[in-house]
Every structure is written in C-alpha cells, then in structure tokens.
Amino acid sequence: MTILLEVEKREVRPRSIKKRLRQEGRIPADVYGYKTENIAISIDEKILQKALRKNGQNAVYTIDIDGKKMNVLLMEEQTDALSGKWIYVDFVSVDMKELTEVEAQIVLINDAVGVKQGGMLNQTLYSTLVSATPDKLPETIEVDVSKLEIGQSITIGDLKENKDYTILADKEEQIAAVEERVVAPEPEAEETTTVE
Structure with missing residues (x-):
C-alpha cells in the first residue's frame, strides 16, 4: 500500500522561488529515478511531517505530477542548521517490482x-x-x-x-x-x- 502525497510542480530558477516557497510553508524538492527525468516540485511541510511520523522514512509514497502518478521514496532531506527546519528534500521514483x-x-x-x-x-x-x-x-x-x-x-x-x-x-x-x-x-x- 502506498500513501498519496500532494505535490506541485515548481520553477527551477530563480533562487527567490525556493525562498518564497519556504515562507509559504512548502519545501522545495526534486524527483528523479526510475523512468523519470529530474522534476522540480514542492510539498507542504506539515503534510510531509505528518506522513513521515505516521508511515516512516522508508514508506512508499505516491505523488501525482500533472496527472502522472509515480511511486517514490524519500531519499534525502536537508535541514537548516539553526532552526532545524527542512529546506530541501529528494524523492526517488521506484519500480515496485525491483529491489x-x-x-x-x-x-x-x-x-x-x-x-x-x-x-x-x-x-x-x-x-x-x-x-x-x-x-x-x-x-x-x-x-x-x-x-x-x-x-x-x-x-x-x-x-x-x-x-x-x-x-x-x-x-x-x-x-x-x-x-x-x-x-x-x-x-x-x-x-x-x-x-x-
């Protein structure tokens, strides 16, 4: 069973976009991996925190990007050294049948x-x-x-x-x-x- 996470596509540049997203409570993220090119997205910080608390770091999540659903794992997270808040996350797209x-x-x-x-x-x-x-x-x-x-x-x-x-x-x-x-x-x- 996978858990659906709501994400939005985002612009890659300029840097101010990422800053604005964080001010709005969203985390800039990227998706890469199985049968996908690198896609820049953002996700609501509170939704991601709640999902991780409930399901764990190694849970499989489903994200929908422009009508294309893909299964992903959270691979990396970067946090601010002072506040401890997330500033960036990486998701990797996976094939459910491959190791x-x-x-x-x-x-x-x-x-x-x-x-x-x-x-x-x-x-x-x-x-x-x-x-x-x-x-x-x-x-x-x-x-x-x-x-x-x-x-x-x-x-x-x-x-x-x-x-x-x-x-x-x-x-x-x-x-x-x-x-x-x-x-x-x-x-x-x-x-x-x-x-x-």
Missing part, C-alpha cells in the same frame, strides 16, 4: 543479562543498508540483546534471515556488545607534612 537499497535504523530491544550483572551495553551500529522491493523495506530492524552477557557481542551475522529484505552489511560487523564497567581508581590523598 531498492535504503538505510534502516537498528533498534535494540530488551534488557541484556550482562547489564543486570553490572556490565554496560554499547551500541556500535545504528543503521545498516538493506535491499528489498519498495513495499517490503523496513523502517527499523529490531535486535534482541536480552541474552548478551558481559564480554559478548552481537553481529549482523547473528541476526535471523528475513524473508522480506536482505541486510547488505558485512556479517562480521558488530551491532552491540556488553562490556565490563571500568571504574577509575580514586586518586590517593596526598600526605601533608607540617613543619614545626
């Missing part, structure tokens, strides 16, 4: 046994590249760390294969480990001598 590669977030679930034993859980991989048809792309990959004891780790190769997608990272790549807590020794108090 597509995207980054999926890695989410650790459950409490590790090693943490209960006094260890510290250290996540080293927060996202990974996956391949799937657009309708099967995961937003997140949940990794159960409940059985990890102090000194143990979990790697990409330890994950069960999923019928919907393939993880493209090296099987040896570490996702998380439970490490022994290192307590820094307290500095010794300096002896003071008094001269009589």
Whole structure:
C-alpha cells in the first residue's frame, strides 16, 4: 500500500522561488529515478511531517505530477542548521517490482543479562543498508540483546534471515556488545607534612 502525497510542480530558477516557497510553508524538492527525468516540485511541510511520523522514512509514497502518478521514496532531506527546519528534500521514483537499497535504523530491544550483572551495553551500529522491493523495506530492524552477557557481542551475522529484505552489511560487523564497567581508581590523598 502506498500513501498519496500532494505535490506541485515548481520553477527551477530563480533562487527567490525556493525562498518564497519556504515562507509559504512548502519545501522545495526534486524527483528523479526510475523512468523519470529530474522534476522540480514542492510539498507542504506539515503534510510531509505528518506522513513521515505516521508511515516512516522508508514508506512508499505516491505523488501525482500533472496527472502522472509515480511511486517514490524519500531519499534525502536537508535541514537548516539553526532552526532545524527542512529546506530541501529528494524523492526517488521506484519500480515496485525491483529491489531498492535504503538505510534502516537498528533498534535494540530488551534488557541484556550482562547489564543486570553490572556490565554496560554499547551500541556500535545504528543503521545498516538493506535491499528489498519498495513495499517490503523496513523502517527499523529490531535486535534482541536480552541474552548478551558481559564480554559478548552481537553481529549482523547473528541476526535471523528475513524473508522480506536482505541486510547488505558485512556479517562480521558488530551491532552491540556488553562490556565490563571500568571504574577509575580514586586518586590517593596526598600526605601533608607540617613543619614545626
């Protein structure tokens, strides 16, 4: 299932067009990819934010440009460093039958046994590249760390294969480990001598 996003074609130049769009609450965007030339569009910022909150970054969206519908994924977003507001987004047009590669977030679930034993859980991989048809792309990959004891780790190769997608990272790549807590020794108090 895809989600319909309303977009409007926009002029590519001059720069003032993009500024005006942002002032109107619209984000300048481009669509490129499968069977399409680069198309300059704009989208309402609030509508896009709501869609992403509800459906996620890797959801397939349908956009209608001059009566031509296409399935797209949000590929890149640029934000203003000070305000955090979006200033530009990229959509890539996709074929629903062809494999597509995207980054999926890695989410650790459950409490590790090693943490209960006094260890510290250290996540080293927060996202990974996956391949799937657009309708099967995961937003997140949940990794159960409940059985990890102090000194143990979990790697990409330890994950069960999923019928919907393939993880493209090296099987040896570490996702998380439970490490022994290192307590820094307290500095010794300096002896003071008094001269009589």
